[in-house]
Amino acid sequence: MTNPTASTMTRDALAREFIRGQADEDLFGLLFHPMVFIRPDHDPDAPSPLGPSTRELIVDRGIRHLCLGAMPSPTEAADIIQSLQAIATSHGTRLPITFSSDPRHSFLQNLGASHRADGMSQWPEPIGLGAIDDDALVETFARIVRDDYRAIGIRMALHPQVDLATEPRWARQAQSFGVSPQKTARLLRAFLIGLQGDRVSGSTVAATVKHFPGGGPQRDGEDPHFSYGREQVYPGGRFEDHLLPFRTAVELGAAAIMPYYGMPVGLELGGAPVEEVGFAFNKRIITDLLRDQLGFEGVVLSDFGLINDAAPFGKPFPARAWGVEHLDGEQRMARLINAGIDQLGGESDTVQLGRLLEDGRISHERFREAVTRVVALTLDLFPGARLPDAPPLSGLEDREHVALGHAAQSRAITVLVNEEIDGHPVLPLAGPGRIHLRGIEESALPAGWSVASANDADLAIVRLSAPFELRDRFFLEASMEQGSLEFSDEVTEEIRDLAALCPVVVCVTLSRPAILTSLLPHVTALVADFGASDTAVFDALSLAQAPEGRLPFELPRSMAAVVASSPDVGSDSGDPVFPVGAGLRLTRS
Structure with missing residues (x-):
């Protein structure tokens, strides 16, 4: 043998x-x-x-x-x-x-x-x-x-x-x-x-x-x-x-x-x-x-x-x-x-x-x-x-791979609110204009757009991160986003005051759900990203790359609803602001 x-x-x-x-x-x-x-x-x-x-x-x-x-x-x-x-x-x-x-x-x-x-x-x-x-x-x-x-x-x-x-x-x-x-x-x-x-x-x-x-x-x-x-x-x-x-x-x-x-x-x-x-x-x-x-x-x-x-x-x-x-x-x-x-x-x-x-x-x-x-x-x-x-x-750093990753960033962006200005949806962005930026780099602006003060802008674009409570007692704790999902009064007031000067588009990075209830009265458009460069955000907002995301989790209405839900049951906060699967499609009219 x-x-x-x-x-x-x-x-x-x-x-x-x-x-x-x-x-x-x-x-x-x-x-x-x-x-x-x-x-x-x-x-x-x-x-x-x-x-x-x-x-x-x-x-x-x-x-x-x-x-x-x-x-x-x-x-x-x-x-x-x-x-x-x-x-x-x-x-x-x-x-x-x-x-x-x-x-x-x-x-x-x-x-x-x-x-x-x-x-x-x-x-x-x-x-x-x-x-x-x-x-x-x-x-x-x-x-x-x-x-x-x-x-x-x-x-x-x-x-x-x-x-x-x-x-x-x-x-x-x-x-x-x-x-x-x-x-x-x-x-x-x-x-x-x-x-x-x-x-x-x-x-x-x-x-x-x-x-x-x-x-x-x-x-x-x-x-x-x-x-x-x-x-x-x-x-x-x-x-x-x-x-x-x-x-x-x-x-x-x-x-x-x-x-x-x-x-x-x-x-x-x-x-x-x-x-x-x-x-x-x-x-x-x-x-x-x-x-x-x-x-x-x-x-x-x-x-x-x-x-x-x-x-x-x-x-x-x-x-x-x-x-x-x-x-x-x-x-x-x-x-x-x-x-x-x-x-x-x-x-x-x-x-x-x-x-x-x-x-x-x-x-x-x-x-x-x-x-x-x-x-x-x-x-x-x-x-x-x-x-x-x-x-x-x-x-x-293969160009095709870089391009695929960049496109995926834009594709994942999820449009949640898209109201009209003068009879037309604010998104997709309608061409070169004056824009006020917060939390986003000017270098990401598409060709022809210019930065302006809030008083002089056609609209404002603001990037926010999902809220969390900073903790820093233990190793790794500072990098774990935990605690409340509600935006602070200061953030809400900032968006409210900005909305009094020009229409506001808010992009929130959802590393976990956020409670958007306090922002909704003040925004003209609201989108969520799940990890995206500023350029990828603009690509989605301008329809250079169509955003096609659907929420992979629901966005609760309040912290009280979160506390009342069961940790092992998905999408059970009762009356979410946006349910799982929410997401609008953008078209160019």
Whole structure:
């Protein structure tokens, strides 16, 4: 009998063959996925603000998955990644590093969620793709992400996010596709086809679908990065709605799934209460539901920072160990892995893992099971444990891709109000005139238009961001848009006073819903964007690129209505100012 070849062995058999005979301690690092910061002058021996140097992570701890937080230009990043790969492939397991990243093709900058596009095409936030609702566009976008990531050296996307936008106050809605479970599942399908193709390989990028089993229904809309937002609730009994997109993820073979930080409160499944601990610590959620019931076979990667308290850049950031705060670090690690987590996001303590294996708190069988999954994915991405060829970096700013992203920004813009002046709708803009600008750059004006004072203008255009309450006690908190959705009295009065001088067109960036009730009496036209440059806004307003967005979530009438709604039920504020799906079409008469 001949020995099986790599072409005839299953992926799990290949992984087991790779790790056969290797000591456990040489494999510890494969269960960790810390974040690293790289800069143009990156020194692999310099300590990181987040902990050890990159050389220590790679060589001493054997870690082969690194999430890129801050990074320089794509060209500089690619060079640094190549140098780090040279270190990895000459030490320890010799496995290449799987570099991962949160989204990098849109507008929002939040170190814990997304990065503003730099050196590549720029698109609306995913919620804007939900507003356009075009499967083919989402698949095209995912292919562009795939090729851009591969050119840089990124092989794993810590996205897409398929949480439903059912709680209007929640801070993470911009990265979702909207409130509809069916549409979210459909757009997820298109994204996975574009990013992973038929299967993960040396020419694709691994997707991490998050946040299982759906991270939208947060009590009071607070985010579970922080202790005050740890509770996830289902008063409307709609757990299955939030689970639906993950069924699609499993069906299409998503490479990885990431559970959320949230701790379910009062949730029952199959007539039995679910333990009130964070989803990643919950064996019933990870093993019984995700593995056994849904049949997921890929890597379960925990969200970042579940074990140890930290203080990045001097800001406190307690471990998101909700429901198990009383456990120490070793107990939390054991609980996560025994619940079914294969890889620990944001952690790097391989010595701690060794102690847990030595004293039997994590079984050798469970450890090898997790390692096998991680190695199988690694060998999918790096066949033969070698670095595959990558697309050229020149493709990152491909004119066609840049133009597609710019057009998508305009396409996502959603027209909500369009009143008449002298018998004609104010939109589309009717040709060169005098315009007063607030919150928008003069350089974006179309040819022939001129800037004027409010007293002398034909109309004013004002750009606003969705309201939020600034908080800055904890790390990442300042970049999370949380709290009230109402505009301040000062903003309302500014729009009112401006409207007394000339007609006002307001464009509101909806990174989450906004309560527009106070603005409506004072605007002649009102549009929403979901991540757009000033030029893209003018393209939409002038019909150079037709805006075709439909609201991916409803816009409530008041905060009282938001408070009275159920966090797990979409579009249930009772009497919204604008319902989900609202959006006018512009025509040139």
